[in-house]
Amino acid sequence: MLVMARRVILPMRRSLFVAVATLVVATVAVAILQDGLGVPNPSAVYLVAVVATALVSGPVGAIAVSVASFLLYNWFFVEPRYTFTVAQPAEVLAILLLLFVGVVVGQLTALQRARTELARTREREARALFRLSRALATRETTAAALAEIATIIRDQAGMRRVWVSLGADEATERVATDTNAGEARPQPGTIATLRRMPGEAPAEWVRIHRPGVRPPSRARRSATTNRAAVSATYRVRIEASGASLGSIWALRDRNAPDPDRTETRLLAAAADQVGQALGHDRLVAERQAAEIARQSDAVKSALLQSVSHDLRTPLATIRAAAGSLRPGSGLSSDEQRESAEAIDREVEYLNRLVTNLLDLSRIDAGALIAERDVFELDDLVSRTMQRLRPRLADRPVEVAVTDRAVIVDPILLDQALTNIVENALKYAPAPAPLRIATTDLDGRIRLTVEDGGKGVPAESLGRLFEKFYRVPEKRPQSRAGTGIGLAVVRGLMEAMDGTATARQSELGGLAIDLELPATEVPAEIQSPSAGATRPTA
Amino acid sequence: MTESRSGRQKSRPAPTVLIVEDDAETRAAVVRELAARGYAIVEAHDGRTALERWAARRPDVVLLDLGLPDLDGLQIVGQIRREASTPIVILSGRYEEREKVAALDRGADDYVTKPFGVDELDARLRVALRHGAGPRAEADGGLATGPLRLDPVRHEVTIDGRRVDLTPREFEILRVLLANAGRLVTKGRLLRAVWGEAYQDEASYVYVHVSQLRRKLAAADSEGHLRDLIVTEPGIGYRVRGEPRP
Numbered sequence: 001m002l003v004m005a006r007r008v009i010l011p012m013r014r015s016l017f018v019a020v021a022t023l024v025v026a027t028v029a030v031a032i033l034q035d036g037l038g039v040p041n042p043s044a045v046y047l048v049a050v051v052a053t054a055l056v057s058g059p060v061g062a063i064a065v066s067v068a069s070f071l072l073y074n075w076f077f078v079e080p081r082y083t084f085t086v087a088q089p090a091e092v093l094a095i096l097l098l099l100f101v102g103v104v105v106g107q108l109t110a111l112q113r114a115r116t117e118l119a120r121t122r123e124r125e126a127r128a129l130f131r132l133s134r135a136l137a138t139r140e141t142t143a144a145a146l147a148e149i150a151t152i153i154r155d156q157a158g159m160r161r162v163w164v165s166l167g168a169d170e171a172t173e174r175v176a177t178d179t180n181a182g183e184a185r186p187q188p189g190t191i192a193t194l195r196r197m198p199g200e201a202p203a204e205w206v207r208i209h210r211p212g213v214r215p216p217s218r219a220r221r222s223a224t225t226n227r228a229a230v231s232a233t234y235r236v237r238i239e240a241s242g243a244s245l246g247s248i249w250a251l252r253d254r255n256a257p258d259p260d261r262t263e264t265r266l267l268a269a270a271a272d273q274v275g276q277a278l279g280h281d282r283l284v285a286e287r288q289a290a291e292i293a294r295q296s297d298a299v300k301s302a303l304l305q306s307v308s309h310d311l312r313t314p315l316a317t318i319r320a321a322a323g324s325l326r327p328g329s330g331l332s333s334d335e336q337r338e339s340a341e342a343i344d345r346e347v348e349y350l351n352r353l354v355t356n357l358l359d360l361s362r363i364d365a366g367a368l369i370a371e372r373d374v375f376e377l378d379d380l381v382s383r384t385m386q387r388l389r390p391r392l393a394d395r396p397v398e399v400a401v402t403d404r405a406v407i408v409d410p411i412l413l414d415q416a417l418t419n420i421v422e423n424a425l426k427y428a429p430a431p432a433p434l435r436i437a438t439t440d441l442d443g444r445i446r447l448t449v450e451d452g453g454k455g456v457p458a459e460s461l462g463r464l465f466e467k468f469y470r471v472p473e474k475r476p477q478s479r480a481g482t483g484i485g486l487a488v489v490r491g492l493m494e495a496m497d498g499t500a501t502a503r504q505s506e507l508g509g510l511a512i513d514l515e516l517p518a519t520e521v522p523a524e525i526q527s528p529s530a531g532a533t534r535p536t537a
Numbered sequence: 538m539t540e541s542r543s544g545r546q547k548s549r550p551a552p553t554v555l556i557v558e559d560d561a562e563t564r565a566a567v568v569r570e571l572a573a574r575g576y577a578i579v580e581a582h583d584g585r586t587a588l589e590r591w592a593a594r595r596p597d598v599v600l601l602d603l604g605l606p607d608l609d610g611l612q613i614v615g616q617i618r619r620e621a622s623t624p625i626v627i628l629s630g631r632y633e634e635r636e637k638v639a640a641l642d643r644g645a646d647d648y649v650t651k652p653f654g655v656d657e658l659d660a661r662l663r664v665a666l667r668h669g670a671g672p673r674a675e676a677d678g679g680l681a682t683g684p685l686r687l688d689p690v691r692h693e694v695t696i697d698g699r700r701v702d703l704t705p706r707e708f709e710i711l712r713v714l715l716a717n718a719g720r721l722v723t724k725g726r727l728l729r730a731v732w733g734e735a736y737q738d739e740a741s742y743v744y745v746h747v748s749q750l751r752r753k754l755a756a757a758d759s760e761g762h763l764r765d766l767i768v769t770e771p772g773i774g775y776r777v778r779g780e781p782r783p
Contacts, residue, residue, distance in 0.1 A: 344654065351652055358632065371772070373724075374741045376748040379769050403752075405745055410771030411634065521745050525706075 015057030019065050022049035027072055034077055041091075043073045043098045050102040054109035062106020070099040125262050128156040132270050142277040146177040150248075153270055154179050157263040159234075159250040164274070166238075166246035173246055186251070188233040192258065194268060203268050205234070205258050234259065236271040240279030248274070302468040306482040310353060314346035321346075352422070356488045359415065360467070363491030370409035370495045374519055377445060378403045380410050381436065384417045392421075394430035402438040406445055406516045408496050413516075416492045416500070419485040420449045420512050426481060427471075428453020428509045435507060445518045453509035456502070464502045464510075465490040486512075552666055553577040555596040557587040557613070558628065559605050563651075567600070570655040576662075584608025588616055595623070598666050600658075601645070602628040603636050610640055618644040624665035628653070638773055642725040648773075664719055664779065680715040682778070683762040685754070687715055696757045706731065707750040714747075714767055719779025727774060747775065 026049040033042040046069035054062035071084070074095055079087045086092050131152050139145035146164045154162040161180045167173030175185070192205040234250040248271050252259070259267065321339035324331050331339070362368040378401040385392075385399055424434055428451035439446040456464065460471045468483035486500075489512070493500040498516045505511035554576045558564040561582070568578050579594050581587035584605045591599065599617065603610035610627070617623055627648040629637040637648050646665045649658050680687045684697045692708060694701045703711065713730040714722060724743055747767060754763050768776045 347652055373744060375744045375769075379744070379748055380771060383769050383771060403748065410769075414771050521742065525742050525745055525749065 015053065015061050018056045019049070019053045019061060019068070022052045023065065023068055023072060025049070026069065027076060030073065030077060041094050043069075043077070043094060044101075046073060046098060047102060047105055050106045051109050054106040055113050057110075058113065059107050059110040062110050063103055066099055066102030066106055069102055070095055073098060121262050124156065125266060128152055128266050129269055132273055136273055136277045142274060142281050143176055145277070146274070147179075149270060149274060150177050150179050153248065153250065153267060157250065157259055157266050158256065159252055161251040163249050164238075164246065165249065166278070168244055170247075176246070185249075186233065190233070192232065192234045194234070194236045194264065194271075196268065202261060203264055205264070232256070232258075234267070236267045238271045238275045238278065240275040240282075245275055245278045247271075299467060302483075306468060306484075307353075307357065310482050311350065314349050317346045318343050352418075353482065353484075355415070356419065356482075356484045359488045359492065360484055363488065363495070368412075368491065368495045370412055372407050372409050372496060374405050374407055374521070375410060376403045377401055377406045377438065377447065377516070380408070380413055381417065381447070384414045384421075385436070388418065388421055391425060392434065396431070396433040398433070398435045398437075400437050401447070402440065402445060404438075404440065404445055405519050405521050407519050408498070408516055412492045412496055416489045416514065417447075417449070419489050420514075423481075423485050423512075424449065424451040424453065424510070427451075427456075432509060433507060441515070441518075443518055444515050447514040447516060448511055449514075450505035450507050450511035451509035452505070452507035455504055455509045458504070461502045461504070465500060489514075551575055551577050552597040552662075553579060553594065554662060555579045555581060555587065555591055555594065555599045557581045557584070557600065557605070558602040559583060560602075563602075567655070567658070571659070571662075574655075574659055584610075584613055587613060591617060591623075595621070597623070598662055599623060599625045600628060600662070601625055601640075603633045603640065604630065610636060611643060614640050614643045614645050626658075626661050626665050634772060638723060638725075641721060641723045641773060647721050667719065667779070680712065680718075682715060682718060682766065684758065684760070685715075685763055685766070687712055696754070696763070697760075699757060701753055701757045703750065703753060706746060707753070710746055710750055711754075714775060714777045718777045721770060721774065721776050723774040725774075744769070 023046075026046045029045050030042050033039040033045065046066075049069060050062055050065050053065040074084050074086065075082060078091050078095060086095070132149055135145040135148040135152065136142065143166075150162040150164055153159060161178075161183070163178035163180075163185065164176050165173035166176045178185075188210075190207050190209050192207050194203050195206045196203050232252045232254055234252065236248045236250075237244055238246045238248060248267065250267070258264075321342045323329065324339045325336055329336075359368065381399065381401045385397075389397075421434070424432075428434075432452040434452075435448075435450050437448050437450075439448065456471050460469075463469045464471075465486050466483075467487040469487075470481055470483045486502075490500045493514055493516075496516065498514060501513050501515075503511050503513065554571060556564060556567055556571070556578060558567065559582055564580060564582065568580060572578050579590050579596055581590050584607045587599075587601070587605075588608075590596075601610060601613060605613075614625055617625060624647075625640075625645040627637055627640050627645050628651060629648055630651050641648065647661050649661055678689050680689075685694070686696075687694050687708075689712060692705075694703055694708060694711060709731045710727065713727060728743060747769075751767050754766065758764070766778050768778070770776050
């Protein structure tokens, strides 16, 4: 605002002041030089006044001062004095030269001044543009940079207030940022909209009157009571590849003129850059959506592949075993019992597979809801281990679990633990040992299941919990696993505010850490006699 | 077809089971297996038929599938419980957890999760049949299993005659659990029986109370006769062993 004031109001008065002052000083100096010291024709002193005025007020002032100097010198110092007549022809030449040199010097000085001014404006404009692109470049999304952009426009384009709205048209536009957030936005009757011209032609402001909004008396009254007469509203559309994405809105003091060329250029450039950035954002979003769709297709086909394989193998066993149970198959009753047991085993396997698949889909859909309660951890773990014990009979198993209270869904924890143990059974065959232990952490308990199998390469550890991820095997196995079990483990744990991570075990194989939220049991429940001699399971 | 209570003792060798299951294949397989194991069978393929057959035949035990096409399993449990204490065993899928617990809370006796083995089903039915008569109590109202004895008059629990120090809450929990020996006691039923309706504040700590109780019993039970007396059924409650470990 200060910039504008200096440019508009001050110059006239200041130029006049400078011109008069320098002319007075020059006249006094000439009087002293010529009449006091006897210097012949010191009229060149007036050139100082010409240059000084030219610096301040440009070519018009310089010419005016040159003419004034010519007249003053002629009046005061050229014989006959106090007339504009010149007695000696030599004097005529001198004062005409004074006039000529005055005009030329004045013009040159004024030109220089204009160039400096222009350079300064250009630099300011360049700096503003640089700040604009920097604001956009250093933000992740365009939306985050808008506040800074609005501030830059307000300060550099001489605006009182700037806001940016996003949307396809005025009806759907929503304000994204506002330099004076909180103040009511005016409903102006007239809006100056920037019309872009094709090619190099400068853009121009076009006033559009909006029907339905009456600006007259009421608006003016409220404007006058509202300190400065704020009202001129400017709008620059933000566009990208022909589509309207929103607008930059600006308010300017009413008595200020329309934004000048530089300010207009800045507004247009800001709109262009925001438009480009928004267009880019949109492209990125579309690419991401396409990538997600592609991945989810890939996931679906991976699921179908792995599941159809994993379903078909046990089904083949069941069919063969069922055939052997038919009367007249000629098998001994021992062999028939074996067949029946094989069917049982495969059904159990299929049951677990289907359960995991359903859990996986519930996890993906966000439909898995944990029903949490306070349990002593050893109670739950020993229950699960009891169920799995028959299948662990062929290897050393060590279980040492704390009886501290945890907040879990017992069914989900059972499912997670079962999946981990089954994973160990599959990939760390007997006689690899299995160990289940706990570590007290601050506010949490870590339940670790580790095996003495051959382990998992370090680069696979981070991916174990990904859906359908299988550690690459040298020799493909008939039942390589579906890559579902551990993905379900992580989903189940997260549903209970827990975590699941993998690392190398000291036993040589894989260690899976489950972290569970722990809780303290109130003292009135905790009986003192039991606390001291508490055995771990 | 009028034999009900008096008839049960007589018919014990061949108890009547009402099988309510909408899937024809599953029903046929269960019917075949249970008939082979000496049960008298009544079938129903939906809820309405089930209630009709139940009213007409008064079976000794009901095997009820929760996912019926017409009636909610809970309605059937409620209907039967209004008139009789006939044992009900629930057949449920993995994703009917909540409905199953609600059915057990309303008075169903036990459950079997699909897919189930027939041996397991048979065992559950037999336990349910045994307890159709209600909890066993001694003449003075005392409860006992193996070396454990609970005397409600003197408010005392002993193992092999040695007194076990329990808090009033733990004593009450043990009393409710022993009174339901051999059955499934849901968390909700335990809460209502021990705390009454004002259980809200301590609802989360039921399992902790029971863990404490179990620990005290284990400490006093040097022979290990009472191991696994109270078994946690995750997400449901507790199962209390009916007979002492041999």
